[in-house]
Amino acid sequence: MLLPPLDHKLSPFTGLTREHWCGYADHLLRSAHRYATDDHANIHLPGANSRYGPRSDSLEAFARTFLLASFRIAGDPANTGWIAEWYAAGLDAGTNPANPDRWPTPGELGQAKVEAASLAVGLALTRDVLWDKLPERVQEQLIAWFETVIGEEYPPINWVWFQIVVETFLASVGGRYSDEDIDGGLAIHDSLYRGGGWFADGPERAYDHYVGWAFQVYPQLWALMAPNDPRVAERKKLDGDRLADFLDDAAFLVGANGAPLIQGRSLIYRFAAAAPFWVGELSGHTRLAPGMARRAASGMLHYFARHGAITEDGLLSIGWHGEFAGMKQAYSGAGSPYWAAKGMLGLALPADHAAWTSVEAPLPVEVADTQRLIVAPGWQVDGTRADGVVRIRNHATDHAVVGAVVADSPLYARLGYSTHTFPDLAPESVDNAVALVDSSGRLTHRAGFEHLGSFSEGGFQVGASRFTAHWIEPDPDAGPDHGSGVAGTATPGPSVTVVSVTRGAVELRLVRVSGAGGSAAPLRIGGWPVDAASSMASSVLPVPGFGVALDSSGTFARPGAHPMGSALTIPWVGTSGAAHDGDYAAVVILAGAGGASPDAGVSFVAGEGEGHFEFPDGARLSGDQLARFDA
Known part of the structure; x- marks a missing residue:
């Protein structure tokens, strides 16, 4: 991986600039692509399978790397044609009913409900570059694949957002959707709010990084997907204030070493914890200085990069620093760590955005x-x-x-x-x-x-x-470990x-x-x-x-x-x-x-x-x- 020299003038704490972020993103994408099928639909990464099996895991690897790809394309459409072309082929093959290696639909596999959300968000962010240029046949395949979420049951946790964003995307491209599903999901989201910008991930006292990378990120991405939806207008101040309140706390939970708080499940997503800092910049709902937001996010990326989170093969392993099998949960497969892509959301911001051009500002613990x-x-x-x-x-x-x-x-x-x-x-x-x-x-x-x-x-x-x-x-028969x-x-x-x-x-x-x-x-x-x-x-x-x-x-x-x-x-x-x-x-x-x-x-x-x-x-x-x- 070739990276430019560290820039300690613009980034006195980490040395990382947007060019470094792009370099890491492209390296992760190219490395994962080496394990793809010839039609690009499935990425079979080496390592353990989740309890849902290889068909689920290969879709997961495609969808989560596509989310990263979409951020990269949205922020730099002129120089990312190679990424758009690669994923366009996979979107076709993965949803083609005649392909024996097609993806399981969300109606067939629960985990596909999760991955559908990454696909929908990515397509919405890159609509003019990717979706609008897909053949009508492929668009129709994708719509039919997404429509299997309609009326499906989703657990009353952060998962409700997977249905909301998919059906919102369907509404934007002429597909079928259910207002009842969307309204019901928003009601569950609000029922989990506990004040001060914090959500519990379900009825239990489950406070963790899902507060940031799910409950705070998805409402803002949803608002970008459907700016003319009356529900978005109604909720703009509510969701924006909640995000700003959460970020006020989140800045105090990052160490000077760049590490986020080491607490809660799904820690193999690593620098996904940077996502709320970027979405605050993307939406404007933040009281943090842009330089501090980038300091927090770059600190996380730099922390994990220098501690071996990216393997010699350019892959993200299951672990914290390097690979550690003991962190695998029942739903974890080799593609799971790529939800770290959420932490690269800042790449969707153009190079001239203040989050990239401002000098890094110190974290609270550094002051x-x-x-x-x-x-x-x-x-x-x-x-x-x-x-x-x-x-x-x-x-x-x-x-x-x-x-x-x-x-x-x-x-x-x-x-x-x-x-x-x-x-x-x-x-x-x-x-x-x-x-x-x-x-x-x-x-x-x-x-x-x-x-x-x-x-x-x-x-x-x-x-x-x-x-x-x-x-x-x-x-001994207590069931899979989901955090409790x-x-x-x-x-x-x-x-x-x-x-x-x-x-x-x-x-x-x-x-x-x-x-x-x-x-x-x-x-x-x-x-x-x-x-x-x-x-x-x-x-x-x-x-x-x-x-x-x-x-x-x-x-x-x-x-x-x-x-x-x-x-x-x-x-x-x-x-x-x-x-x-x-x-x-x-x-x-x-x-x-x-x-x-x-x-x-x-x-x-x-x-x-x-x-x-x-x-x-x-x-x-x-x-x-x-x-x-x-x-």
């Missing part, structure tokens, strides 16, 4: 230490300028509903996530946990917890949750309340155990998971003089590869014997090079009232300030 409460997912965001690390502490996201008794979902239910650490993918783990351990070594889970609230005061952020700790014997914790046979333990008081890299984690009774289970308070060879420091320290003593400690090690390296280690403190009813306190620290000291403890000073805690920088927090969580 100063940051603190931000994001209400819907219950996240306390703490970024530290010294090491560029963004951390969240989590008290309202678990991909479950209140009272659910399931195993913890590793990518949702932990107490903390960051831009510099990858969660331990085992559901049962001390990774950012407060858990009890039984005589066989099994740990309890917290999914289904009650969110007790959060607040910011005096330079501290505070959040809390309460749960019945429970052991789970997983059900695994179901199984539950054994209840004591009630546990956790309060996280955060200030930069330091978290004071307060724990109250109630109803321990005769469980005879020791307590474990776990820290951040770090690669043994990384520069990240993770520590957990007891707070002397407060509550019940934490008289045991250790480091959990998980040998073998993980998505960011090998030999994952997690420090913990706990009790040497059975946990008793009472209060416990630990200091949990994650710091990068040049950041906080991992030995920076918090002291407790007894005194009038509830006493106070003193943080490493001298800041004091009184016990009275935490009394609101005592109920």
